[in-house]
Amino acid sequence: MTPLDQLLALSALTVVAVWLIGNRQVTGWNATILYAAQGVLLMMMSDLGYGEVQSIASSLTFKVLGHGLHWRFDGLSWFFALITIGAAFLASWFASGEWGQRYRAAGGSLRLFHVALALNVFSMLVLLASGDLLSLFIGWELVSWASFLIMALGSATATRYAMRYVTYAFAGAMAVLMALVMVYTRSGSFEFQDFRDAVPAMSSGSLWMIVILFVAGFGVKMALIPFHLWQAKAYAETPGPGAAFLGAISSRMGLFALVVVLVQLVGVERLADLQLVFPFFSARDLLSWLAVLTLIFATFTALRQHDARRLLAWHGIGQGGYMLLGVLIADDLGSAGGLMHVFNHATYQAVLFMTVTAVIHRTGTSDLNKLGGLVTRMPLSFVAMLIGIIGLAGLPPMNGFVSKWLLYRALIIDGSPLLFLGSVVGTLGTILSVYKLIHNTFLGQLRLEHVEVEEAPSSMIWPMMILSTIVFVTGYFPGLVLDWVASAQAAVGLPVLAHNLGGVPSHKGGLDMIWVVSVLLAGFGIGALVFFSGGRSKRVHQLDNYAGGHFLTAETRYQYSDNFYPGLMHLIGPWYRKSFRWLERGFVSTVDTLSQAMQGFYRVVHPSFYLLVAVVSALTWVVAR
């Protein structure tokens, strides 16, 4: 057995074991241990992550209709698998303690939850290991169904949006299947290598078709515009730790598949040759703009949400735009930024979903208009969220800054000022909305009903602390992650980023996070020195405050949280009010019109006339022969 066999077998075993243990409190702990074991097996393959081994094959292969199916891991698969298993490990840990108790007491089945989680991990590993287009398709379908299972565990809203997802996913899978058929007719096999060899000979038209079909199929999972309408609500309503897992990695599977198809097989240069408007708008530009629009629209939609989970879920969609954009730039900096952002986003998105779940666990709500002032009651959760939002906003010293820096620099070098501007606008929206998140949850006035709230239990605090430590440490020493990113780049044939422990050395202005963060911390140190040597300070109560001289009471709210950013909303609100709804309705009515036309064609209107037409044309054909 190769190490990959062992990993896949253990992952399958996890599903079975969790199922057998059943709906008990120990299920979660057992699952956590099994994920840890999977992590150990993955570490035994760490040669992949450091580029010392190109690929590790699975001994599982079989033939269907003469086409061999096989599975293998390369640097890219290993990188994504690391994130998957890490996210599952911490999400499962998070779910094992008090959260699981309450979930079970409220009538939820821990067996179902953990089976769904384990199934997700297994199917993702299968997808990541796919070695040819057919196994890619099989893995893709498994992932779709597994994520439907975990989404459907949530509330009625989540189930409704999960159903919507399934509709999209079916359509997407059909698109992928069609693309596979097109590839097969042109290359004669489902092997990656044969597809790659056949690409130069393909006509632009058929390559356009293949690219569009693949993007439509895999873009559903990534929630790329215009396939994004299902994701936010479905993820947000998934049971807490499940949402953390899905938000961290699930939709990145779409990115993985797109990287394999577009970058590894078709090649970004070939995409740039496919001109839509000669000579300045190619397929690559089209996809880049889709990515940037996804970023901007999703981020500014997140800004409008007043439910913390939906806000985060919309950000998950938006940040996907950065990753795709980075990969499409396809130079060493940009693709490293895009791939590194997958890791970074997974870490801070998971920790943010976890803190929000911890707040829900303690207060019963994630409505940003009904929270506030929790920092004195849940300080550790506050610190975790603070680190998470700094990462999400892409500011030093957290890891989100590094990937965004790489991306921006690549966009500037690439000579794409408008795309650069678009991503900066997206970052602006991110900063505004994460401020809203932490302000309305933890800062401001503590509500009377939350005075007795306690810090989250240790089973929740530990995963949150571990994740926020990762967010900080990989921001301080980005070289740790860039090692894996470099071998992932090498695995898909992208130029490899030259890097060191602190970041990117370059005589034209590199990035050394060790210096950046150290200077920042020194600044904080000086500030702390001034603060602590400045004599005694006096703490005052929140209500001992100034509001034009009024005597403040706890019954009246003075915190400004409802209708956040009204000025901005007044400006940008009309631009996209209900536009997503219109977009989807447009789709629905197009399909509806088509189906009605078809129905009218064969059922209602004048069958004898059609028969006559058919007979006449048949006769004409016969005569013409």
Place this chain on the structure above:
Amino acid sequence: MSNELENIPIRQELEVLQSGQKRTNPLANVFDGLVKFCRSRSMFMLHYCTGCGAIELPPAMTSRFDMERLGIQPMVTPRQADILLITGYVSIKTLKRIILTYEQMGSPKYVIGICSCTVNGGMYWQSYATAKVLRDYLPVDVYIAGCMPRPEAVISGLRELMEDISSGRAESWKKYYQHYDYYLGNQQKLFGEDWQTPTDIIAEARHYDLMTEHTLGEHTALLEKHQKPLEALEMRLSVKDKQKV
């Protein structure tokens, strides 16, 4: 009103009580001089206007007379402000807000009474609803009399305050701590004996080392009887695993 409130001495002249310690380090005087200079040259006045005299402030602040060239500018919160301007008549309702705001300011803090109304009630002398003499309730550093004083007068009053600060004479904020019982007694007489503000002045007097035998008295005892203290929210860092659901 209880009998205790009857016994407040009316209009007594209060002195700032100096502590006996002298600073021996020769550099300390240099440092103190520097601090006084800086304090007198960056005075932030609280943006809280009470009566008709406030109308003279915009011309004093803006380009015609331009107070900002002297380092005086408006500030929106009492925590960062140095000067409280009482610009005109003080109704009893307003006085409560003024005291609340004054107590929220960080020391050293200075009060300027503008217009005749703050000196002796002015044209509102006969009103049942105004507090006539401001310095019964707060220590006042500078009065600028007039009905209303022109911007030139306002600025000359502020310059006088600057002089007082840099020469160390403007120390009447200490009186509020040292004679708190007296001020509180006058306040209780006006507002009733259940009067209280969120700020714990006695604790602050201890904090600034300004406790004297006049700080505590029968009025503070009355205050303590019904005071509901507003404790600061402390951070709770304990992580507990409760097994009950």
